[in-house]
Amino acid sequence: MAALLEADDVVKHFPVKRSLGEIATGRHPAVHAVDGISFAIESGESVGLLGESGCGKTTTGRLLLRLAVPTAGTIRFDGQDIGTLAGDDLATFRRRAQLVFQNPFEALNPRFTVLRAIAEPLVNAGVPRADHQARVVEAMRRVNLADVDQHLDKYPHQMSGGQLQRVVLARALVLEPIFLVADEPVSMLDVSVRAGILNLMRDVRQAMGLTAVYISHDLALVRYVCDRTLVMYLGKVVEDGPTEEVIRLPQHPYTQALVKAVPVPHVDQSHEPLPIKGNVPDAKNPPSGCRFRDRCPHAMARCASEEPPLREVAPRRRVACHLLAA
Amino acid sequence: MRLLLERLLHTLLVVWAVVTILFLMFRLMPGSPLAAYLHDNLSEEQQNLILQQFGLDRPLWEQYFIYLGNLLQGELGVSFFQRRPVLDVLLAVFPNTIVLTLSSLIVAYVFGVLAGAYLAWRRNSVIERAAVPAVLAIRAAPEFWIGMVLLAIFSFELGWLPSGGANSPGMFYDSEIDRFLSLDFLRHLILPVLTLALYLQGLPLLLMRSNMLEVMHDEFVTMARMKGLSEWSIVIRHAARNALLPVLTAFALGVGVSVGGNVVVEIVFSWPGIGRLLVNAVATLDYPLAQGAFLLIALVLIFMNFVADMLYSMLDPRVSHARVA
Amino acid sequence: MPASLEPATLPRPTPALWPRLVRAVGRAIARAAAQLRRDGFALAGVTIYTVFAVVALLADVLATHDPMEILFLPTGKLAANIRPGADFLLGTTNLGRDIYSQLIHGTRSALLVGLSAAVVVASLGTVVGLVSGYFGGRIDMVMMRFADVALSLPFLPFVIVLIGFLGASINIIIMAVALLLWPNTARVIRSQVLSLRERAYVEAARVTGASTWRIMFVHIAPNILPLSFLYGSIAIGWAILTEASVSFLGFGSANVVSWGYMLQDAFASQALSRGHFNWFIPPGLCIVLVVVAGFFISRGYEEIFFPKLRD
């Protein structure tokens, strides 16, 4: 299989206001939201971007869709550098890559009916008006929005969260994209509704042969819908591998802590304290060397001086940790 | 610190822009004000002398730099009609305006804040329902008209208070302070202050009321209730303290706006202030005086905008204590 | 391809643009009207405006005399300082002019000044705020610096100097008001646009390839129009008050009857010391009514479009 998407040493910094001292010394401080990540996603894969808030996963998602442009590095989609796309090429890319939003209550224009909302991509892609309704109805069927006629003229405030997320998904699918980024697609929904949306996304992905990236902080969700998982910490990918393996045998100390911290719905579970302490450091001044070192139970002198590269430790398995260097 | 310097720089930029606008406004107006000054019966030589005196025979850009240079030295020229340096004329009346402005703002804000907090506390009571449209109506009234009505009633009908000026004729004082503290001055001050305060109280009142209503819905006020704190602590220490922040900023802004905005009230009560001076200067085409008065009013406004800005960032810990680490 | 699937529920004719527009506008008006009935403030404001608008339109019919004509009694005496009565509803001025007729005609200039200034302020402020907020960067910086400067010019003194040197004219008053008031509108709209720009549904439009134009005018602008109206209705009041102040200070144009002119006339003619309340109370009240109507409407608007401000 060929890589559909390749990220090559992608960096995204957000400049912040400089202090007087920084102006005087000519320094340009920035939030290192994404700080040199590389990965390739093969056609048809579903990949989870897992991490805590502030780890850069959402920024990465935006970069993949060219909602933001990298500070350095390139992202290639189907062989083309998306940073340089313009005009018709950009329009084509917009048709092929879509986004499913975290909060369905905000992802839909409150003044648009369901019909108008789902037809929006068709309008932008220049699909003849006469075809809109048929394609909207088709997309709604695809996301199991029953009683199509009943919903077409509804406004977002007249629908439930689960229904809204289906509308959002239908909008993303109406142009028949080949690549989908879903940013925490169910975190705003109730548990009893979540499962329905996740199942739907899984089914749709398979039926349409989509390549998908799920951005989430929820390990259980990623496990449910992703073949492969990239674990991010403070702008870096620290671990990469098949989801089941990453969860069963996490290699990076951070992933290990993360897996341990996830609560499970059983009374009998480990209550032993987590091995890591402290908070995620400030992304403006990340620690030298390994970014996890000051919270890591295994930190060594080398961790402070040398940044561990993300290296292959087994086939399809990459980890960025000096412990695994040997 | 960085914020202070940044705002200061910004303020200087605005001052420069306003000064430039002022220059252009006074030099490029059709029917140059100087025309009125240069009487036909002056000889050409005399006319040229005057033009030279004001540097008006030079090219515009040169005039501009002369003007900037003069401003930097505090040189505002000489009043056409009073034959005195403009700065002296301005400084003679400026204290009157400041006293009038500050007294009325203080009266207005003390009343407005208390009444606003009270109305918020008595939400949906009869008095609250009646007060809001009444306050809006007072705010909708032209200041000078409020002044006229008060004047007609308290001065002319009832004869309780003097009808204008800052002092009765023939009164002399050892110092300005003595003058301001004299009973005669205070009697003259009452009506204009009342007029301005009536007009000005609407803003702090409505602002305080809506801020209080908003803050009372904030989670930390609910928490204060859950903690069983006294009503006093909840309303004053938590709600009012938070609601007051924007009102203090509005006060600082209000000082700047009022110094120029008092114009009409100064006219109604013949108050010898900077606004009245400006109006008379414009009416008599006394261009150096008008320019000086306008400049002074503008500088106060710009300075108070700056103060308001700084005040806000000093009083709100979310700005003043932004943690960089 | 999906278009050829022809689901059973089809066909439903795609409505043409303009009937949909008519429907949308109709719905908006219906909603506003429904809200109006609930909101006493807005209702009062609209009622006051309606009454004054009718008066302005029918001024020639309603007025009993020419407002500037010097009137004489049947006895041939100058009709000066007549008390209100059947012949002169609100009495006459010291020069024998009919106060009631002046009041009626003053409505015209007040509404003219107020509405024109409101339109200019609201549209200038909206366009600047929209462009500045959406594009950001240099454009934004330049425009906001202009706004800072405009807000640093003392309002009334600026108008006085302008009028004093350029001569009295309603157009100059409107221009001056617009020149100094647009920044308030622009700033508020800008900050609203800044937050709307980051909304997920705007991002959604972008990711589906919507053009900048479409995002600005289809997705963002409809949400800020209420704010434009809000600031427009406040500007009506400001413009009327400004015109009144300028006229009162004697810089008004001599051949236009306005409420400010009437007040100046009364003030200069010692109406105050003579207790001619019939002369200076009515024009002041008219100003209060028109201006407060704007405040009321803006309050009602807030209630309709920014319900979170409601209790």
Next chain:
Amino acid sequence: MALLSIRDLRVHYRTPRGVTRAVDGASFEVPEGQIVGLVGESGCGKTTAARAITGVMPANARFAGGSIAYRGEDLLTAPDRRVKELRWRDIAFIPQSAMNSLDPVYRVGAQLREVLIERGGMDRARATTRAAELFDMVGLDQGRLDDYPHQFSGGMRQRAAIALALALNPSLVIADEPVTALDVIVQRQVLDTIKSLQRRFNLSVILVTHDISVVAYVADQVVVMYAGHVIEQGPARAVLAEPNHPYTMGLYNAFPDLTSAVSSLVPIEGSPPDLSQELTGCRFAPRCPFVIEPCRSGAIPDQGNDGRSAACLRAAEAVELRRLARVPSTWLHS
């Protein structure tokens, strides 16, 4: 005797669209020294029920019936004075968002001292020492007492809120979604703090959450709410292992579990009823795969023993229903 006993509590909200019966006849108890997990989905009334205990409610809320007995004393009929006295000294609260619940213009230490002085009757010096003690207790650096709330991270703020709640040694702490806004690792650390302090001071805690795994981690008892009703309650171990109400069973199927083999998640079709409508019968009936005709009318009595109860007419068949509920096709509406 239970520390807190809630009987048939009804709390209604006036809204523009009519009356919303957010809590509509809920009964449960909080035993001394135990953590009670109050679980349910959004809009089920769990937060309203928990806040009702503090007596501090939004202006449009109304107590429409029932009782809240604290140590046998009904808080709803007790004089205001008495209720105010109990607040924070006996019943304290940890909010979901500590950011909004701390006053932004005062230092965190000052807010601690305020309650220690005004409600605890301490002098300034004593309050200062106690504040430092409390910070220590919840694992915060004493040096941060002089910080403003916005200078804290999310986890630190939540710890500060816990310190504030424990300031006056209350017997009952109500925690409303205390870890929902936090990342997993911080969430776990804060839960550990709550649990250890609860043991140390033998606190009773009501922990409101939408997350059954949080309940599973810390709770001794669990109360499940649905559409304003309590539909199941009992010891956490028993309820979570062997749910008796079809809703609880369904919730389990819909919840992703990291420890079990990946099976498919099963949603509960439909959505909760509109609480501004008059409702009869079991509120879960329209979504329940095991519904029988009597479910749709009349009151559904609590069935149960051994300290467990479920508001389900078919609770006696729970073993069989549990077996059926594990089959995904059961939950597919035709």
